[in-house]
Amino acid sequence: MITMDDVKQISQKISLENGISDDDLSEDVSEIVYRIDVFECGDSPVIDRHIDIEYSFGDYYEVHEDSPLFQFICELCNLSSAQEEEEIILYQNDEE
Secondary structure (H helix, E strand, O other): OOOHHHHHHHHHHHHHHOOOOOOOOHHHEEEEEEEEEEEEEOOEEEEEEEEEEEEOOOOEEEEEOOOHHHHHHHHHHOOOOOOOOOEEEEEEOOOO
16 A cells, blocks of 8 residues: 555656646545456457546646556566456545
């Protein structure tokens, strides 16, 4: 599981990715979830691995597999790209 310190680092990296230097939303993160979505496209499936960072105010931020932030979060959690589970909760704010 991800700690609150990890959430702060992730939130800081999201702010930097979006060019926002002083916006810390780490306290508003309610859940961080690794997801695999599979879509059928003709005869072959399309696999979309991503991490959703969900906020208490209803928004979410999707981190795509090709993003350095995705790799950073996977390293924090010891997740590999061969992960099979469709959904893994990496962080959940228990205060809500």
